[in-house]
Structure formats: structure tokens, C-alpha cells
Amino acid sequence: MRVTLCQAALGGAIVLNLLLLFCVWRGPGGSPPSCRVPRGVPGITVLLRDFEDFENDLAGTARSFASLPAPVLVAAEVAPYPPVPLPAGVRLLLLRPVADRPPVHLELHVHTRHVALVPDGTRAVPGLLERMRDALEEGPGDTRLAVAPVGTVPLRCLELRVEPRAWTARYSPGEAGLCGAVEGTAVLLLRTRDLFALPFPLARPVPTAIFIQAALRGWGLRVMPAAFPAPRRPPVSPHGRWKAEKLGESRRQQLMRDLGIKREVLADGGERWYGCSKETARCFGTVHARTPQYLLAGRWTPPCCLRALRETARHVAGALEAAGVRYWLEGGSLLGAARLGDIIPWDYDVDLGIYREDVGKCRWLAAAAAGEPVEDTEGFLWEKAAEGDFYRVHYSRSNRLHVDLWPFYPRRGVMTKDTWLGHPQDVEFPESFLQPRVPMAFAGFTAMAPNNARAFLELKFGPGAIENPEYPNPDIKRLGQD
Template identity: 45%
Template sequence: MAIGTRRLILVALSVNVLFIVFMAVQQHKYISDSSFSVSGRQVEQQHQKEPASHSPESVRQRVTVIIRDFESFDNAVVETIRELYTVLNGTKVIIVGDTVPYPPLQVDKKWDVEIVSLNPNLMHNYSSSRPVHMIKTKHVLVLPDTAKVKHWKHLQTAIIALGSKGRFRAVAIGVGTEQLKCMSMDVDLKRWQMTLGLANDSSDHCDMWTGDQALFMLTEDFHSLAEPFARPFAQAFYIQAKLRQWRVRYFKRYQMARVKDLYSEPHNKWKHKRLEEERLSSFYKHWGIKAVVHSDGKTDYYGCTKTTPRCFGTIIDDMPEYLYEGKWTPPCCLKALRETTRHVFSILEKEKVRYWLEGGSLLGAARNEDIILWDYDVDVGIYREDIEKSPHLKDAKVGSYVDEEGFVWEKATEGEFFRVQYSEDNHLHVDLHPFYSKDGTMTKDTWFKTHRQDTEFPERFLKPLTKISFVGIMASAPNNVREFLEFKFGKGVIEQSRFPNFKRVQ
């Protein structure tokens, strides 16, 4: 009898051990991912910090869902929330639009849903158009229209991933059948520029995942974004994340399905694409990204053009306003200056006008064969006696003249020199300063006290003229560039790079 009792006890213990092992395996299955792993120590430490989230109810209490990327004219927002509620019934959902959606969304009154317009209403208070104040949970899931959450345990895994305080600050989950693609990205606000390139999809150092996706993050991180509701959301988020040196993990295993396909009508598809491009362009312009360089070398510009004013106002004390902001000349402005310079030099050479690079423009050519990165115009010297050779300059003496390519030739109002502007709207320009020889010394009639390089110089520097690489062409220059620049600016000027009034920004 004692032997039988011992056998029963051993059998019972064995069953209990097998059950415990089975439950541990199941739990590990739910918190593991082929593209993400959390160590047992991390999970244990996280569970000690806060209650476990091993039920739909506990996940629901931790997560607020935000639906931002949708179109009023063609959407499945209501269906998306209905499918969400089959997995996490009662989850707080905030629908955020630039304006109140029209036609109105037919949201079930039983749902915990807020519809918020970012456009302020004079009858409401400030907070009513700032939905960040409505998020009371620890985590946020930004869900694109039509995305279908398959299982609450996928969000549980994301909660554990972010709670472990590891390498990642957000989790990306693809939507649809296509996997997300990895892109490298560099954001240089000083140069007003962003550079994009292809990267290895398996890299843990991906700067941006492209494609339809949901993004899961801590609410405190979402609140810390400068523009948390910018659209298109994913692109705007990754730019801000890159500037904060955040890393985002892609859960390849947990791809979301779609509630339904949108934009089946060609017009709606075209309209959606156009709006997405306009939103991204608006985000770039608002936050000072004026050039996007792609992996194929193509550059898209989002700054000034021939039909818009330049990116900065009147220059005071030779210091453009952007220098005080710690930035250099916007790339669109440098592009316009290069185009204007090449056009002017082509005209002068055709009309046999002797010219040479002057001042900071020659300094830029000597340093890096281009315009100095913080310069805002191009200075050129010409022989005053050659003005009569040029129909363009003769017309400019009479009045403002727009040539066949839209560049504006005119007599400057500040003194005895000429100016060629990029266009009638955009006043980025090349200044042409007429010099003449006086007893072997080159002089002129208008001088600027604030320009330390504005001084007379021996004519021998121009006899003969030489060539130097500048803005992609060979431009005329004095025959001893270093000696000429050091005569104007001082010894070692080519190597000593500094702003015109550098003491103002120290």
C-alpha cells in the first residue's frame, strides 16, 4: 500500500512538472519573434516593474489606438475600428483629422472613440485641437486605415519589447502582403538636406522602414515628438526619430492584414497620391528640409524656385538670418546661384567682356571649387571699358532687362555696379563690379566699408587672366589666386574659414 501511494505521488508530480513546462513553452512562444528577442532576465525585470499584460483586458488598458492616415473621400475607418474591437473590445481610439471628416464617420456610440480636428475652433479651448492630452495609457499604436490587428498577443510582445528599455524605441508592423523595406537616412538640418539610400533589410541599424505599417511606441516618446501628428505619419515619424537617434524594430512575423482595399477608382487613387506628396512636401518645408537626395543621385528641391521669393530676407551686416540659426545657405539658393553664375559667365564670354571672380566667390573656388556654403551671392569683377561690348549690360544701364531665359539684368540701386537676378520673383543674384586701371592699379567708383576684400589691387593680377574651376565650369580668375586673395583678405585666408562677422555668432 505504501509503495502504491508513493507511485501515485510520483505520477502526480510528473504531471505537474509537464504542465509547468508546457505553460512555459506557450508563454515563450507568445513573447518570441523571429526578428526580435527579449532575454529572460529582461522579461523578469520588466514583470517586476509593472503588472503582467497577459490578457486582452490588460493590453487594452495599456494601449491607445490613433488613426491618422486616412482620406475623408475614401476610407474604412469604421470597419478598421470594428475589426480592432473583435480583438481588443473597448480600446480607446482617437481619430485625428486636419479637419472634421466629411462626410461624417458613422461611429458606433458604444465605442470609446474620439474624433479630433487639428484645426482649432474659436468656440473651443486650446486643448480641444491637441489630442496628445487625450492619451492616458502608457503605449500608443498608430494604426493606418484598413489595418487589421490579428491577435492581442502581438501587442503584448511589443509592450514587453519596449518595456525592456533595450535598443529600440518603437516597433513597426507591416500592413498587407508586402514586407517593409529598409532605408538608410541622414538628416542634416544645418544644410537643410536629407539623404536617402537603400540598406540591408536584416540590419538592426535601419533608419527607416518603408511601406504601409503600424507603429507602436511609448506614449512619453510619442509626446516628445515635435510634430506627432504630421502626415504621412510614417515618413514624418522616422525623420524625427533619426534626429533623436531612435531605432525602430520591424516585427516581420506579425504582418497585419487589410480590412479592405481602398482607392479602387483611378481618380481616388490619383487624388490620394497627390495629397500624400503635398503633405510630405509641406512637412519638409515647415521643418527646413529643402533638398532630398535619393539613392540614385536624384535631388528633389522643396525650397525657392524661379517663381517664388528666395528663402531669406534683406541681409544686414553681411550676415544672413540663417547663420544666426546655425544653418548654412539653403541648397535651393545655392542651386539658383550656380545657375545664374553659369548663365552670366556664358553671356560675358560670348560678348567678349573680360571678367574675373572676386572676393568670397574666388575664395570659394580656391577652397572647394564652389560657392562657400554660407554665401548668399556671387561677386565678379569686369573691365568698365568692356561694358559697351555687351548688349545685356548696355540695356541694363537704361533699365531693368529680362533676358530670354528669365534672368534679370539691371543697374544696382546701391552704387555703380550691375546685378543679374535669378528671376523677377527670386532675387538671388550675381553682382558685376566695373573696375578700371589707374596708373596700374585697379579701382572702381563704389566701395563697401563692410567688405574687407573691397580694395584696390595691382592690375598685374589680371595680365593675363587665368581659369579656375567654379560651380561646374572653368571661370576666369586673377593669375595668382593665392597671392590675390591674401592681398585682399590676409595671409592664410584660404585655410582659415570663418563667417563675414564671425564674432556675432560665437
Template identity: 40%
Template sequence: MSASGSHYENKHRGQKKHGFKSYADFNFFTRKRLLKLGSLQYMKCLMIVLVINLLVFLYLIYAHNLFSLDQYVLSANGASQYYREDAQHLLLAKEVTVIIREFEDFENRVNKTVKNFKWISPFMTVIIVADNIPYPPMAVNFSQTVRFVNLQLHPMLENPTDTLKRMITTPYTLFIPDGTNITRSYALLQAVRNMKTRKLIKALAIPIGYEKLTCPGMDVHLRSWSVDFTNFVGGEGMCDYVQGSHALLMSTSDLFQLTSPFERPLYVSLYMQLTLRRWKTGIYTGEVFTPKTIFKNFKSEWKHKHMEELRLESTMKKFEIKKVSYDKQKVIYYGCTKETERCFGTVVNSMPEFLYKGKWTPPCCLKAVRETARHVFNMLNKCSARYWLEGGSLLGAARQKDIIPWDYDVDIGVYREDLDYCKQFVTLKEKGSFTDEAGFHWEKATEGEFFRIHYSVVNRNHVDIFPFYSKSGIMTKNTWFKTHRQDTEFPEHYLKPLTKVEFIGMNVSAPNNIRQFLEYKFGKGVIENPRFPNSEMVVGG
């Protein structure tokens, strides 16, 4: 069959199958069906295009919001208005630089914190400051406005503090803890404006979330190596120290007047330096920040707290703080112990090194001397030896019932003939030195005929015991110190009878008529008129 015949047969089969009366009807049906099929394809393509356009549109909204968010604010006359926040972002970026200092290498959310701040205020500079390069590495996208500064000194690099001074070009610096989210840029701008209006403060504490900030007192005593925290009622607008989770806003120029502005734990360090300068901190009440959970389990939380304790100890040692008391209920010492050497070396000409520097006896050393003295008093009472407080120790008891703040030992006189009543002195005669069951070390002094009881073999804070004997009614001994003006003979009637005086929390033996005895040794008015040894050499004395 020919091709034309086959084509003709097919046409007629289609006509018969669909009941068409003519070829024209069939042809019309065919064109209609093809058009219908084309419309379906066209609709599918159109839908795809619309979906793509919708996705692009949503992305553009997202991208636009990243750089310009509309905020609802109230104008001065109370009318509401909308405006683009681009100007706010630029203003905030010119006013504030954010510092993230408090975070842990082993677990943190620094990356998310940075992203949040850049989302809310994309032009603001954020600087991550660390003691060394964090490990594991942080997944932070660093840029011109997201920087990192390593505080570890390097002989070939610029001093890190100088680097930070160069980076921070804004008038204000904001310290935020890890896991802090900002709610909106306008809220932080309000806090900055609040800071500008409060002329009497040098820092502004901004609560994170609904944290209730408190304002305990903080007293820093460099001369006595101590810091005291006290409960303080009121005065929340003028604080020495702020307790509770918060960010801290400071003038950048004031920040770099501090000796160590980035020491950790950050807030303890900053508030100590602010307090020493008599600079006050205000508390802001607006809602600016929200907290986020950082640590996923108890182990990480415990490790963080342990690291904070180690950092606190390190900072206290750098600032030469050896005692911290919390409302007189809890006391922590950061100085010497029985296992370490005392905090000062050999004393030359009755002038200890710390006194020459204008400081008093380190509190950990005073603590060691008190413990040693109590141990010795209990021993002397137990063996019924006649003893009495001597020299500067008796003077301290008369003034304040304690060791004089710049004294570094306790002096005790004892009747020489009573030494054999005490097994410790018998042992010293036999061995020359020994350590008792409580860890105190006893020895014959090398400087003369007297005994010295040390806090331990290693820690040489001590008590001196001087054997006296009566000679024609005058108490004398075989060893004298020419540099000690009070080291002199005295009438025995001051010891007949002995009396009691309160000293270091105990009632201990003392001469009768204490004032007269002291004035005999030191001179008139000695109780009311304290003086340093070699006072003309004391720095600031």
C-alpha cells in the same frame, strides 16, 4: 326531423361509409384520427421551438466570441494549452492605444478598421485623429473606447495635443494606416514584448501583410535646410527611416516629446523628428496585421497620391526643409522659384537673417544663384569680356568648387573697357534695367557703380558684376563696400594672365596664383580657416 334523430343518422352514415360494424368502432376511429392530427401540430410546434433555440444558441456563441476568443498557444515546456483570452484583451488594452491618422475623407475604410480591432480586442482604445471634421461623415460608432480628435485649433477648446495626452493613458501608442486588420491580440502582445526587450530603439515598425520593409538612411540637416535619403545596406534592426507598408509602435512618453507627433505624412514627419534626436527604429518580423484594399478606382488612388504630395510639401515648409534628395538621383526643392520671392530679406551689415539664426543659405536660393551665375558666365564668354571670380566666390571655388554654404550671391570682376563688347551692358546703359529672354532681370545697382543680375524680377537672388580699371598697374573701381574687408585694390599682375578654376560645375576665369590673391585680400590661411561674417553674432556659430 329532430336533432337527436339527425345525430343518430349521421353516426350510422359514418359507420356505413367506413365499414364499421358498430358505433364503438366508429368512435375509436374518430379519437385515433384526432390524436394523429394533434401529433402533427405538436411536431410542427416542436420543430419551430428547436429552430429558435438553435438560432439563439448560435447568437450567444457569436456574442461570446466577440468578447472572449480562445487562442491556441504553446507553453514554456512546449505543451499546448487553451485559455480564455479575456485576460489578454485586458492586458492589451492596458498596454496599447491605437491611433488611426492616415486616411482620406473622400474614401476610406476607417469604420471597418475600427470594427476589426474591436472584434479582436474589444477593450482597446482606438482614437481617430484628423486635421478637421471629416466630410462625408464617417459611419463610426463612437464610444468610451472609440474616440475622435480634431487637430484644428479652436479658441474656445482645449489644445488638441493636450486632449490626446489626456486620452492616451497606455504606455504604448500604435499608429496604423487606414485599411489595416489585426490577426489576433496575442500577436500584437508579442510585438509589444519584443519592443520592451530592445532597449536601443525608440520605435518598432511592424509590417502589414507580407511587406518587405527596408531601411534606407535618412540625414536631416536643419542648418542647411535639407533631408537626404540614401540606400543603406544592413542595419535593419537600427533604422533612421523605414520604407514599406507598416504600423509603428512607440512609447507614449517618447511620442509626446516630439515637437509635432501627428503631422502628415505621418511616417516622414515622425522619422525626421526621431532622426534629429538620434532615436532608432527597429523592424519586427512577426505576422500581426493584414492589409485591405481602400480605393476602388484609379481616380481615388491618384487623388490620394496628389494629396500626399501637397501634405509633404506643407510639412517640409513647417519644418523649414527646402531640399530633399533621394540617393543623389532625384532632388526636390520646396523653397523659392522664379515666380516667388527669395527666402530671406534685405541683408544688413553683411549678416543675412538666416545666418543670424544659425542656418546656412537656403538651398533653393543657392540653386537660383548658381543658375544665374551660369547664365552670366556664358554671356561673358560669348562676348569675350575679360572677367574673373572675386571675393567670397573665388574663396568658395578654392575650398569646394562651389558657393560657400552661407554666401548668398556671386561676385564677378570685369574690365570696365570690355563692357561695350556685350549687348546686355549696352542695353543697361540705355534702359537702366531689362529682363532677358531667359527670364533673368538685369539692372544697374542703386548702391553704386556696378551691375546686378537677378534670378527674376520677383526673385532677387543675384550675381554682382563690378567694373574694374587699371591705374598705374593697380586694379581699382569707383564703388567700395567698407563692411567687406576683401573689397580692396590689388596689383594687375594677378590678372595677367587669367587662369581657369572649377566653380558650380563650370570652368570659369580667375586670377592666377589663386591662393596668393586670396591671402592678399583676406589674410593668411583664409582657405583653410573658414569664418562667418560677424561670427560672434551667429547662433551656435
């Protein structure tokens, strides 16, 4: 059947009308991306996001930017209290869902090609946002952010490298033109489509959230020499400063949880930690089939967990040595020592072998052997394992990161034990490997180890075990499949 031109035109009109009816039926709050107005409108939307309910300059900042030919939006979880008198034309959009009204999708209210994230206490400069936009558009293809300082203090340029597998963000001093982040109060300008393509476009603190997400995508950053002025403001009250610091720390911790960052290495060498501690549970649950959940997610052991394992291993080794208990690095822990001098980056516990006849020499081991978990003077918890005849020393009662202590005994020159968990490397070995034991660097201290680590490991793991790393259970997940 031949379709005439008129029939084709009529069919196209019908399809277009159906599409328009669908968009109207869905409504602006629920319209799918294909029904939205394309973000092709020239201009820059000013978005005010980083401010506090108390002691803010929101009205002044909004008034200043409302004087420009640019739409101004204020985004907040809830309406500021006390109320802020916003100028005419400035819209307040509440982000926190409320049961009796449709959710607000901020991206539906931004129709310009570019958006500027402006911090509280900033004053507009005619033409500066446009110069930022032009610098962004004229930059190299990977340039996705333009940044301008606020006030008289210049921005500090930083390089930023995010290591998702290690749960870490690393800052280092940057050079002009090679910034991955900046330190200081700044206006951020980017393409609207880029902002709302981010998983956390409005997370606070805004600059940190944007910089980390940009670094993960390889986005370039352009720093402008011109600055936005900051007005003189009354000094913040001590109580207001305290509230701002507490809220800022809480937001930063939530942001790092959302972004999967548990450790920040700062440009001055300092560190911020956001993972587990002695007072919290560990970062991962029960391990099944020797494959922790984080490996399946393409990540390695969280750095806070590695730190806790190192601390626990050092403590346990010290306690055993002080009590005269003969111990040695076992299994994957010896493998890590031989390969790296440290815990394997994806390991989730530490294994030590001990002579069974020495258990009674250590008061904490003896108490655990009697069947009662006991907390030592430094808060480490010693107990007999439920799975068999061996012992565990936990980082704390709350945090169950642990060192396993495997009691071996000699039988006709061969070291054996009573509990075997079916791991391929869990085998007997000649006692001659322990006569004598030798010191070996491990996890920041010197531990005792078998006298021929290579032969010992190849007996347990097979030839080339040191040179050929592999995940604990290659049948579930192999190294290199990330």
C-alpha cells in the same frame, strides 16, 4: 518655532487640496502637465491619423482594432465627410481649432504608456501590438520605435541622416537592424511620452514626420517580421487617386517646411526639392551686416539657393564670355573656388569683377547700364544696383538670388572702381593679377580667375585665408559657434 508632525501633515493636506482645486479650475482642456494623469497605465492606445475623407476604410480599420482590449482614437482636422459610422467606444477628436469651443489636446486623451499609429486599411492581429511593445522595451536604450508592415509587401529598410545645417534629409539603403526609416505601409508603435515630446507628433504623412524627427534625436528603430493584414478593397477611382496624390504632395511640402527640410536625397539617387524656385521668392530676406538670418539660426545657405546661385553664375559667365567681356571671380566666390571648387556653403551671392570698358559689349549689361532692368531670353534679370556703380543679375524677377558684377578699371597699373561698400576685402589690386586670367573650377563649370589666386586672396582677406574659413562678419557670428 518647532513644527509638529500634525502641523506638517495638516500643511501638506492643504497644499494638496489647493493643487487639486487648481487643476479642476483649469479644466481638462487647459490643465498644465503637472496636473495630468501620469501616463503609467499599462496598455496601448490605437491612433488612426493617416486617412482620406473620400474612399477610406476608416470604419473597418476602427472596428477591427476596437475588438482588441485597446482604446481607439481617430484624429482629424475636421470630421470626415461623408460621415463615417465609427464603432461604439471609438472617439473622434477634431484637431483644428474652432472659435466657439475649447481646443483639443490629443495628449490629454491618451493615458496608456504606448501608442500605435495605424494607417488606414489595416486589420488587427491579436497579440501583435503587444509583441511590438515588448520588442521596443527589450531593445537597446536608443530604441524608441517599433515598426511592423501592413499587407504582403515587405518593408524596405533605409538609413536616414538628417543634416539640419544643410536643410537636407538623406536616405540610403539600410541593412536589417540598422533602419532609420522604412519604405512601405507600416504600423508605428512608440512610448506615449516620446510621441508627445515631438514638436510635430501628428503631422502628415505620419511615418515621414516621425522618422525625420526620430533621426534628429538619434532614436533607434526596430522592424518586426510579423505583418498586419490588409483587407481587399475596391480599386481607388482615378479621381480619388488624383485627389490623394495632390493632397499627399501638399502635406509633404507643408511637413518639410515645418521640419526645416528643403531637400530630400532619395535612396535611389533621386531628389525632392521643397525650397525656392524661379517662380518664388528666395528663402531668406534682406541681408544685414553681411550676416544672413539663416546663419544666426545655426544653418547654412539653403540648398535650393545654392542651386540657383550656381545656375545664375554659370549663365552669367557664359553670357559674358560670349560677348567678349573680361571677367574674373572676386571676393568670397574666388575664395570658394580656391577652397572647394564651389560656392562657400554659407554664402548668399556670387561676385564677379569685370572690366568697366567692356560693359557695352554685352547687350544685357548695356541695357542695365542705361537704367532699365532687362530680362534676358532665359528669364534672368539684369539691372544696375541701387547701392552704387555695379550690376546685379537675378535668378528671376521673383527670386532675387543674384550675381554681383563689379566694374573695375586700371589706373597706373592698379585695378580700382568707383563704388566701395566698406567690406574689409574690398580693396584695389595690381592689374598684373589679370594678365593673364586663368581658368578655374567653380560651381560646376569653368570660370575665369586671377592668375595667382592665393596671393590675390591673401591681399584681400589676409594670410591663410584659404585654409582658415570664417563667416562673412565674425563680429556678428563666428564659425564654430553653431
